[in-house]
Amino acid sequence: MNYKIPLFQLNFDEQEVLAVTETIRSKWISTGPKCEELETTFAEMLGVKHAISLSNCTDALHLACIVNGIGASDEVLCPSLTFAASVNCIRYVGATPIFCDIRGLHDINIDPEDIQKKITPKTKAIVVVHMAGFPCEMDEIMEIAKKNNLKVIEDACHGPLSEYKDKKLGTIGDVGCFSFFSNKNISTGEGGMIVTNNDEYAERIRLLRSHGMTTMSYQRAKGHATAYDIVELGYNFRMDDIRASIAIVQLKKLQADLDKRVDVRKNYLTALSGIEQIEIPFKNNKEFVSNYIMPIVLKNSTVEKRDALRNYLHENGIQTSNHYPPIHKFSIYKENSSSLPITEYVCENEITLPMYAVLTNKEIAWIAETIKTFFAFYE
Ligand SMILES: *Cc1c(COP(=O)(O)O)cnc(C)c1O
Numbered sequence: 001m002n003y004k005i006p007l008f009q010l011n012f013d014e015q016e017v018l019a020v021t022e023t024i025r026s027k028w029i030s031t032g033p034k035c036e037e038l039e040t041t042f043a044e045m046l047g048v049k050h051a052i053s054l055s056n057c058t059d060a061l062h063l064a065c066i067v068n069g070i071g072a073s074d075e076v077l078c079p080s081l082t083f084a085a086s087v088n089c090i091r092y093v094g095a096t097p098i099f100c101d102i103r104g105l106h107d108i109n110i111d112p113e114d115i116q117k118k119i120t121p122k123t124k125a126i127v128v129v130h131m132a133g134f135p136c137e138m139d140e141i142m143e144i145a146k147k148n149n150l151k152v153i154e155d156a157c158h159g160p161l162s163e164y165k166d167k168k169l170g171t172i173g174d175v176g177c178f179s180f181f182s183n184k185n186i187s188t189g190e191g192g193m194i195v196t197n198n199d200e201y202a203e204r205i206r207l208l209r210s211h212g213m214t215t216m217s218y219q220r221a222k223g224h225a226t227a228y229d230i231v232e233l234g235y236n237f238r239m240d241d242i243r244a245s246i247a248i249v250q251l252k253k254l255q256a257d258l259d260k261r262v263d264v265r266k267n268y269l270t271a272l273s274g275i276e277q278i279e280i281p282f283k284n285n286k287e288f289v290s291n292y293i294m295p296i297v298l299k300n301s302t303v304e305k306r307d308a309l310r311n312y313l314h315e316n317g318i319q320t321s322n323h324y325p326p327i328h329k330f331s332i333y334k335e336n337s338s339s340l341p342i343t344e345y346v347c348e349n350e351i352t353l354p355m356y357a358v359l360t361n362k363e364i365a366w367i368a369e370t371i372k373t374f375f376a377f378y379e
Contacts, residue, residue: 003317003318003319004316004317004318005317005318005319005354005359005363005366005367006319006354006356007319007320007321007352007354007355008183008354008355008356009356009357009358010182010187011187011250011253011257011356011357012187015249015252015253016246016249016250019245019246019248019249020242020245020246022245023241023242023244023245024242026241028218028221028241029240029241029242030217030218030238030240030241031053031210031216031217031218031238031239031240031241032218032241033218033241034241034242034244034245034248035053035238035239035240035241035244037244037248038053038193038239038244038247038248038251039051039052039053039193041248041251042193042195042251043195045161045168045251045254046161046168046170046171046176046195047167047168047171048168048170048171048176048195048196048197049196049197049198049199049202050195050196050197050198050199050201050202050205051193051194051195052193052194052195052202052205052206052209053191053192053193053238053239053244053247054191054192054193054194054209054237054238054239055190055191055192055236055237055238055239056179056180056181056190056191056192057085057155057157057177057178057179057180057181057192057193058085058088058089058192059192059209059235059237060177060178060179060192060193060194061085061086061088061089061127061153061155061177062089062092062093062235062237063194063205063208063209063237064089064153064174064175064177064194065089065090065092065093065095065125065153066093066204066208067175067196067198067201067204067205067208068124068125068151068153068174068175068201069124069151070090070093070095070124070125070151071093071094071095072093072094072095073094073095073122074093074095074096074122074123074124074125075095075096075097075098075120075122075123075124076090076095076096076097076098076123076124076125076126076127077098077100077110077115077118077119077123077125077126077127077150078090078097078098078099078100078110078126078127078129079099079100079102079109079110079127079128079129079343080099080100080101080326080327080328080329080340080343081102081108081129081131081323081324081326081327081343081346081347082129082131082155082324082327083157083324084327084330085155086127086129086155086327087127087327087333089127090127095124096122096336097327097333097336098118098123098336098338099327099328099336099337099338099340099343100114100115100118100340101114101340101341101342101343102340102342102343102346103137103342104342105279105281105297105299105342105345105346106279106281106282106283106284107134107281107282108131108132108281108282108295108297108346108350109128109129109130109131109134109135109136109137110126110128110129110136110141111342112137112140112141112144115141115144116144119144119148119150123148123150124150124151125150125151125152125153126141126144126145126150126151126152126153127153127155128141128152128153128154128155128173129155129157129158130154130155130156130158130159130162130169131158131281131295131323132158132281132282132289132291132292132293132294132295132323133158133159133160133162133169133185133289133290133291133292134159134162134281134282134285134287134289135159135162135163135164135169135287135289138164138165138167138172138173139165142172142173145173151173151174152172152173152174153173153174153175153176153177154169154170154172154173154175154176154177155177156169156170156176156177156178157177157178157179157184157292158184158185158290158292158293159289159290159292160178160184160185160186160254160290161254161255161258161288161290162287162288162289162290163287163288163289164287165287170195171195171197174196174198174201175194175195175196175198175201176194176195176196177192177193177194177195178192178193178194178195179191179192180192180193180243180247180250184292185254185257185258185290185292186247186250186251186254187246187250188243188244188246188247188250189243189246190243191239191243191244191247192239204232207231207232207234208232208234208235208237209234209235209236209237209238210234210236210237210238211230211234211235211236212230212231212232212233212234213228213229213230213234214228214229214230214231215227215228256357257357258288258290258291260357260358261290261291261355261356261357262288262289262291264291264294264355264356264357264359264364265291265294265355267361267364268280268294268353268364268368269283271364271365271367271368272296272368272371274372275368275371275372275375276299277298277299277300277301277375278296278297278298278299278371279296279297279298279299280295280296280297281295281296281297291355292355293321293323293352293355294352294353294354294355295323295350295351295352295353296350296351296352296353297346297349297350297351298349298350298351299349301349302348302349303348303349305349305378306348306349306350306351308374308378309351309371309374309378310322310351312370312373312374313351313367313370313371313374316370318353318354318366318367318370319354320351320352320353320354321351321352322347322350322351322352323350323352324347325347326340326343326344326347328340328343329344353367354367
């Protein structure tokens with residue numbers, strides 16, 4: 001179906017085409033000067049010491065678990081309301097995910113109180129996910145981490161340039177992880193970035209992303225090195241210069257894109273304000289955020305009612321999504337399952353509305369009208 005209003009629109013134009021063409025013509029297409037330029041720009045934009053480009057965020061989360069020393073017999077606290085990669089990474093290193101509930105319909109991020117409750121002598125780290133780009137309660141979480149000697153991994157996939165008390169998301173914990181998958185704020189098809197202020201972590205990540213090799217082929221091609229040693233069992237998690245050149249263009253456009261999204265969000269808040277049947281998570285947020293997606297949650301609802309509204313929007317040409325099906329209900333996480341009442345309610349009653357920079361006020365008004373019409377006739 002061709003939607004009148006899609007969920008997302010790629011912010012691509014001739015600039016990305018030109019950047020890719022230029023890189024291909026340069027004849028250096030694997031990890032090289034474009035990746036380096038991207039890393040420098042990204043680190044500067046976030047005000048962080050190190051940014052290391054990777055093939056995707058799943059790799060970033062995997063390396064984050066390794067460099068933070070997480071291993072078998074460790075427990076890692078994490079949300080269930082997230083994409084599977086935020087939790088799978090814990091399993092890659094043999095550790096056990098312990099799911100925590102979210103704060104409520106008004107704040108669908110991990111609940112520091114539940115984090116506190118679930119700490120055991122085995123707890124080693126916390127993975128936080130800043131949903132839709134809205135910051136978790138980082139002061140409380142960092143305080144808990146400090147008191148209990150825990151590492152903090154930020155899955156900041158939804159929040160490039162999002163802020164929490166003058167800091168950029170991803171730079172508050174021990175490491176931050178970003179995705180450049182097609183539908184993210186920065187799109188390169190596949191791609192990712194890991195950031196940290198820890199020099200040792202950064203050095204180890206550079207080794208691990210490239211087979212544990214002490215030099216890269218670009219350095220050897222330029223005559224800066226002739227031999228290499230392999231000092232750790234590494235992976236091939238590298239980004240290439242073709243994707244990096246797309247990311248460089250995307251970064252140039254990012255701030256303007258996010259500024260427009262702020263307006264889109266404001267227009268949504270106004271248009272949806274009279275609808276009593278829904279709660280808009282993070283409604284009172286005052287921080288600058290990326291507005292990666294636009295989630296709403298139905299109040300006093302059921303999964304049937306939610307699906308009926310999604311279907312009604314679909315019939316009216318409005319594409320929606322659901323972020324997310326809860327991880328603890330998936331087959332491979334049955335053994336780690338626990339009771340997470342708020343997560344379960346939100347997962348069954350959330351709808352993700354269209355969100356992109358060029359979404360017009362007229363389109364938003366139409367989406368709001370369609371939702372109102374549904375509630376007027378449903379029951
Ligand atoms: C997209 C996403 C990921 C995975 O990113 P990839 O680059 O596709 O590996 C992880 N966590 C969250 C919250 C995401 O939205």
